[in-house]
Amino acid sequence: MPSSPFTAAPLVFPLASESATMALGSQLAGVLRLQLRSAADRSHGLSVHCSGDLGAGKTTLVRALLRALGVTGRIKSPTFTLVEPYEIALDDEPNGNTPDRGDGESVELKRNLSLYCYHFDFYRFTHPREFLEAGFREYFGNGALCLVEWPERASEGLPVGAAPLLPPADLFIRLDTAGEGRRARIEAHTDAGRACLSLLTASGASAASS
Ligand SMILES: Nc1ncnc2c1ncn2[C@@H]1O[C@H](COP(=O)(O)OP(=O)(O)OP(=O)(O)O)[C@@H](O)[C@H]1O
Numbered sequence: 001m002p003s004s005p006f007t008a009a010p011l012v013f014p015l016a017s018e019s020a021t022m023a024l025g026s027q028l029a030g031v032l033r034l035q036l037r038s039a040a041d042r043s044h045g046l047s048v049h050c051s052g053d054l055g056a057g058k059t060t061l062v063r064a065l066l067r068a069l070g071v072t073g074r075i076k077s078p079t080f081t082l083v084e085p086y087e088i089a090l091d092d093e094p095n096g097n098t099p100d101r102g103d104g105e106s107v108e109l110k111r112n113l114s115l116y117c118y119h120f121d122f123y124r125f126t127h128p129r130e131f132l133e134a135g136f137r138e139y140f141g142n143g144a145l146c147l148v149e150w151p152e153r154a155s156e157g158l159p160v161g162a163a164p165l166l167p168p169a170d171l172f173i174r175l176d177t178a179g180e181g182r183r184a185r186i187e188a189h190t191d192a193g194r195a196c197l198s199l200l201t202a203s204g205a206s207a208a209s210s
């Protein structure tokens, strides 16, 4: 099997202020948009898990990401509703600032694509089975962009060795406090996620070494 052309190394971003978290969210939006537009199999969609303690900045990051994807109006935290749905257009960014794939391959960008995006927060789950009971499984792997805060709440308490209920993430983002600011570490868990990491590097996002 040929090896993936995309980097697998996690990227680490120092985030000195809330505006740095928001800037990372915007940069991520650019690469997710490009990946979703150029994917050969668009039915997969993308799944991004965002993990970190209370107040780590997960919602701040996801809100900025959604805003940069063109969501207008109030972006509510799904802490109480568990999920907030959006429909997003995948047209070029207004400033034409879509990053290059950076892998030397030509990409046919198609216009007027739109897709569903779901912002989840599983903090209030008292048991992972609530993920299935809520019918959330069908939101994943169906062409949507799924952004998940507190993904661990969909696995904590399952018997050791049990099959995971929440499908694996393409990208896993860990946010931690660092002094007065925060630090983000982004890992790719699939080829699509690795493509996103490559795009993030190519877009000039300034990551520190991990
Ligand atoms: N890089 C940063 N430096 C300092 N403060 C930040 C940074 N990023 C976000 N914040 C602030 O952290 C606070 C908590 O952010 P947010 O609500 O996004 O956290 P959260 O991880 O979603 O929390 P919860 O788990 O409770 O949902 C907000 O006041 C936000 O402005």
Ligand SMILES: [Mg+2]
Binding pocket: 058, 059, 060, 077, 121, 149
């Ligand atoms: Mg939150």
